[in-house]
Amino acid sequence: MKHDAAEFRKLGHEVVEWMANYFADPARFPVTPTMRPGDLIDRLPRSGPLTGEPLAKSVEDFYKLVMPAVVHWNHPRFLNYFGCSASTPAVLAEMLVSVVNTNGFNWTASPAVAELEEVALGWLRQWMGISSNFFGIIYDTASTSTLHALAAAREVSDPDSRQKGTRPGLRIYCSDQAHSSVDKAVLTLGIGLDNLQKIESDAQFSMKPDLLEARIQADLAAGLLPCVIVATIGTTSTTSSDPLREVLEIAKKYKLWLHVDTAYAGVTAMLPEYAAWFDGLSEADSIVVNPHKWMFVTVDTSVLYTRHPKVLRRAFTYNPEYLTSSQDPRAVNLMDYGFQLGRRFRAVKLWFVMRYFGLEGIQKVLRGHMVLARNFQALVEADERFELTAPTPFSTVCFRLKGSDPVNRELLARVNATHDTFISQTILHGRFCLRVAVGNIATEQEDMEAVWQLIQREADSIL
Secondary structure, X not given: OOOOHHHHHHHHHHHHHHHXXXXXXXXXXXXXXXXXXXXXXXXXOOOOOOOOOOHHHHHHHHHHHHHHHOOOOOOXXXXXXXXXXXXXXXXXXXXXXXXXXXXXOOOOOOHHHHHHHHHHHHHHHHHHOOOOOOEEEEEOOHHHHHHHHHHHHHHHHOOOHHHHOOOOOEEEEEEOOOOHHHHHHHHHOOOOHHHEEEEOEOOOOOEOHHHHHHHHHHHHHOOOEEEEEEEEEOOOOOOOEOOHHHHHHHHHHOOOEEEEEOOOHHHXXXXXXXXXXXXXXXXXXXXXXXXXXXXXXXXXXXEEEEOOHHHHHHHHOOOOHHHOOOOOOOOOOHHXXXXXXXXXXXXXXXXXXXXXXXXXXXXXXXXXXXXXXXXXXXXXXXXXXXXXXXXXXXXXXEEEEOOOHHHHHHHHHHHHHOOOOEOEEEEEOOEEEEEEEOOOOOOOHHHHHHHHHHXXXXXXXXX
């Protein structure tokens, strides 16, 4: 069956019109759907059609059936997790990439994929102030980026692992505030959770360097093999940061790989006033940052930078004859730097976004979001019924209603049950806390004030 250009053109214009209207006012939708698990499944046929249906029917059912089940991450009052709001240049790029549908696993398969990725990641590296000796590659999420970083670190500490498997006693170190992706990477690589050493954090939720060093020394004395330290700038619960310079010096002292997880906060390295948070970043062995979080690139776009591309390549290269490609030194075969073969053309949306906003445009939005978070923090502090539970270094505020955990759980449930906003929770020092993360491109002061009024109203009802 050939493409129906006329039908595509007609529906395409209608869909783009719908998309433009969506971007113009995402707030007209409830932030979260009013549905129960299984509702969408029950509304759809149990089997696919025997004969083809008009494409217009699928579009209609998307609006009628799928949209009511969507959580609107583009909504200005979506304040859960970390923002992943889309921007118009990223969406246009996705449209173009979908049409081209190129698979750039190696240079021969699609030179554009490899070379535009190199250019776009070079620009991002420069904006973040990362040294030019870092190689960059785009994966889907930070979980995948961190897994590859740990695999590269293992390649250095345990080079026989490719043939014999990970040797017993290979040790990984991170803060007790580190993201669960570190745990999953350790599981996936066969290192084992018993070998993941979580270092206690201080009152500011930062890793304690003295305890880190003591744990490394104890492991060495026990005949174990310290491998890699994972430091975080912008943790998931509180957006706290580990003392990078101190952790870096420990990594150097014991010749360990240092991986820096700054998936959320890494883009703030573009702000001169945040330079101190990233002191030593260019001396790390690998870094992960997610442009799909706070840089308005559509999901999924995670960037891994490493000073050791040859090590990363050695950890994953395995090429049968049918995948042999150009041997020119400028021809980068991205399949050699990870476990995946097929590769989407993700660099286009990053390239479009960077060109559309420019460095100054991105900086303006980031600063604006941090002002919104500080203003929200001030509202919390002004209400004696509430208390802050963590510092607000970036754009996430952690707080709670003074009282029991059940009271705070009820408050969260009531706020989210309105479907007018969507906020999250965490456990800090054993206490249940509410968490508001600013990161949506459309969020404004009036949205933050409306959410705070909603929280106050529900607190009034509970108390």
